[in-house]
Amino acid sequence: MMKVREGLKKDVEQMKLQDPNFKPGLVVLQVGDRDDSNLYISMKLKAAAEIGINATHMRLPETATEEEVLHSITEVNENSSFHGLIVQLPLDSIHKMDTEKVTNAVAPEKDVDG
Incomplete structure (x- = not known):
């Protein structure tokens, strides 16, 4: 794991050298x-x-609806300052959630887990 992390750190440093304003967001x-x-x-x-x-x-409260969760994912998908999105499972809501629908809503280019 440490070797992977070191490699990623070097990759981020290289990106920042090419574009000093680049700040990867997760x-x-x-x-x-x-x-x-x-x-x-x-x-x-x-x-x-x-x-x-x-x-x-x-962080969304346990009272969040599936619609609210999908709306938050859409906001991150459309925000260019965020490059990656992780949806933490399980979705701990008092409302029924379709986990597959929620995780599939993440834009493929921002899907860190996928």
């Missing part, structure tokens, strides 16, 4: 507040920071 989208998800996300954010990526933790 969003981790979480629905709900599960402790296991929080721990996993904090590790992802720390790893991103070490590599030189601006990571944002977008």
Whole structure:
């Protein structure tokens, strides 16, 4: 894992050399507040920071509807300052969610997990 991280860090540094204004952006989208998800996300954010990526933790409440989650994904898809999007599973909502529909809503060019 460390070798992969070092390689990614070098890649990001190269991109910044070519374009000093380039700041790779990552969003981790979480629905709900599960402790296991929080721990996993904090590790992802720390790893991103070490590599030189601006990571944002977008948190939606457990009352979020599928429509609200899809709307948030669309906003990230359309925002050029974000280059990657991770949807943290499970989607911890009191409402029924179609996980496949939600994860498939992520634009292919921004799909970090896919």
